[in-house]
Amino acid sequence: YDYIKDMGNQLFADGKGDVKDWHAWGASAFAGGTSGCFTWLIIYPFDIIKTRIQTAPWHTPQADLKIVNITRALIRENGWRFMFRGLGVTLVRAFPVNATVFPVYEFTLDHLVSSGIGGRD
Secondary structure, three states: OHHHHOOOHHHHEEEEEEEEHHHHHHHHHHHHHHHHHHHHHHHHHHHHHHHHOOOOOOOOOOHHOOOHHHHEEEEHHHHHHHHHHOOHHHHHHHHHHHHHHOOOHHHHHHHOOOOOOOOOO
């Protein structure tokens, strides 16, 4: 996130290195959306496995609920592409959510710090 945001801020900086507030918000929003999508891209197969474990019938043997066994069964029954089924919709949702959350978090943190309520290490 920080790397993408810093690159965006450098792109929008004027000759003195200053970044206007709305450019900083834009860089933070883009970095947040991109980071959120990248995160989902990495963890999505694990989310599929987690969902399969959570929705298994209560009488399923413990051995069948192990991550390795569920992964093998899913790939054997459906192919490896099944592990990414629904990812597109998740990414479409993830970008605007994270593009909103990250700048709002930073805005809130900055206001708390400037009012003496919070601090950064």
